[in-house]
Amino acid sequence: MEGPDKGFTIKELPVEERPREKVLKKGSSYLSNAELLALIIRTGNRNRTAVELSQDLLNYFGGLRGILDLSSEELQEVKGIGIAKSAQIIAVIELAKRIASIKNYKKDLVSNPAQAAELLTSEMRFLKQEVLRTILLDVKNRVIAVPEISKGGLSSSIVHPREVFKEAIRRSSAAVILVHNHPSGDPKPSADDINITKKLQKAGEIIGIKVIDHIIIAGDKFLSFKEENLIK
Structure with missing residues (x-):
């Protein structure tokens, strides 16, 4: 005192x-x-x-x-x-x-993994629990919105395709980029990260909304599933 x-x-x-x-x-x-x-x-x-x-x-x-x-x-x-x-x-x-x-996401164009990571790194790099967000894109790769999907880690019990694509469908998105953080500072994807991504990619194919990448933010570092050939 x-x-x-x-x-x-x-x-x-x-x-x-x-x-x-x-x-x-x-x-x-x-x-x-x-x-x-x-x-x-x-x-x-x-x-x-x-x-x-x-x-x-x-x-x-x-x-x-x-x-x-x-x-x-x-x-x-x-x-x-x-x-x-x-x-x-x-x-x-x-x-x-x-x-x-505070970002006017609608002015942003995302055409590569670095741009996707840059969009959310300042907000997510210091979070102490895992948070999953999606970058919703139109047909010209312009950002429509960046909703938060879940907190607490990536697992089948927490991350359901219905929740991931609900806002994407409502906003008529052409594609989505998954983004989540690793508080540990290590961007290496876990087995759950990889399995959930494959599951969401298949769900996106069925409803016509492509999952084009998954970005893991870990401090000032990031990993792109697309660059690591973990997503097609």
């Missing part, structure tokens, strides 16, 4: 080291992660400036990725981070996630 004592503010740093002045003069890309966080939490404590406290936080949890899904209680494990600061950090992380998810 943060006490009533006044902490060091960013204004007390030398002018050339103040994140606010730096972001206004040079732009946000010139700030370190700690400096950006310092602008959010605003003040430090008796012994640490806001920048130093932000760096303590990043060091404790292993960088930005480590703080993405933390609770207020977990953030408060770092000395100097109390209820107010933890709430500010959680709020800005959630806002960043929502901004990242």
